[in-house]
Amino acid sequence: MSAVSTPESRRDQLLAIAARLFAEKGFKNTTVRDIADAAGILSGSLYHHFDSKESMVDEILSTFQEALFAQYDEILASDEDARTKLERAVRVSFEAIDQHPFEVAIYQNEADYLGKFDRFRYLADRNTQSRQVWVTLIEEGVRTGVLRNDLDVTLTYRFIRDTVWVAVRWYRPGRGHTHTEVADQYVRILLDGIST
Amino acid sequence: MSAVSTPESRRDQLLAIAARLFAEKGFKNTTVRDIADAAGILSGSLYHHFDSKESMVDEILSTFQEALFAQYDEILASDEDARTKLERAVRVSFEAIDQHPFEVAIYQNEADYLGKFDRFRYLADRNTQSRQVWVTLIEEGVRTGVLRNDLDVTLTYRFIRDTVWVAVRWYRPGRGHTHTEVADQYVRILLDGIST
């Protein structure tokens, strides 16, 4: 982990390159030679910085998730009303897609498979944690009367989670809508539906 | 393609086994030895039935898509009102997840990447076709007044498409809700939102 004095260490540069490739082509589809080529070095040189290809994706995912969940925790602990918290959680997620699209994409594409291995067990744990965040917010919403009480909480949780994160498949920072505009529309549809 | 007289040819069995593995582990992560092991034969024997691993996934995806789009075409051509058509398209999609979960999963996970290669160009074409189906239905809905007219059609299309297909990640036929129940809830949220 680099100090503040080296905002872009060589190590971080290489991780950024690897993240882009993992996101675009998939972890398994990306070879260490691909990463080295993109960085302008030879594949063997990568091993001066990292133990293995696996440890690269490990560091990419764990670093990202730590930052993301710190934000969720902050929202959960706040004393706003349920609807505001739910909206904030949605917006924080779209912001993550905007600022860390590769990390989100890797997580979306690879977590299910990687989570089966011991080394990546924390991915499954984070998944459980995320579920608790959303379910807590939804139940609070139903209890305080701002959400419909005929909702199936589990299905609603999945609906929101999927709706939010899957946007990483098409959203491209700086092209078309801003992440705020996208979040606005999504929140609106989610809360009020599309029918007249 | 097997005749009706051989509902489960050896070839079809092998394709079904491959589809399950491709869906669970990813195309690249699945080796021909994995497929052969699961079928109780040796990897070389697979090549009596198929040219290559690629041709297996090719046949799995193209067969599935042909059947799915035939259903969309039927809906588009019907003379029901826009809201009914939209609902039917959503329900047909959930039914596909129920009856062909592996094929849907493979398409969701691999199409973006595979679509770049000539052989799988048809995947990109089907994607365009699917977009036309949904956008047509949404625009018809707005025009006939059953859908809100302040919707961003493109974002709404993506919202619906993603919301529907991503369910393949957690939906398991025969466990928990039926696909009809899931479709009911999704249609309800989509049309009316989750707020009171």
Next chain:
DNA sequence: GTCTATACCTTGATAGAC
């Protein structure tokens, strides 16, 4: 921090016997 050189393994695929 990178290169040269290379070891070792896994993978997709083939040819011919049974």
Next chain:
DNA sequence: GTCTATCAAGGTATAGAC
């Protein structure tokens, strides 16, 4: 329709020079 046997290519990773 499957097995035996085998290959060439491409994959991750290592050791030591620069």
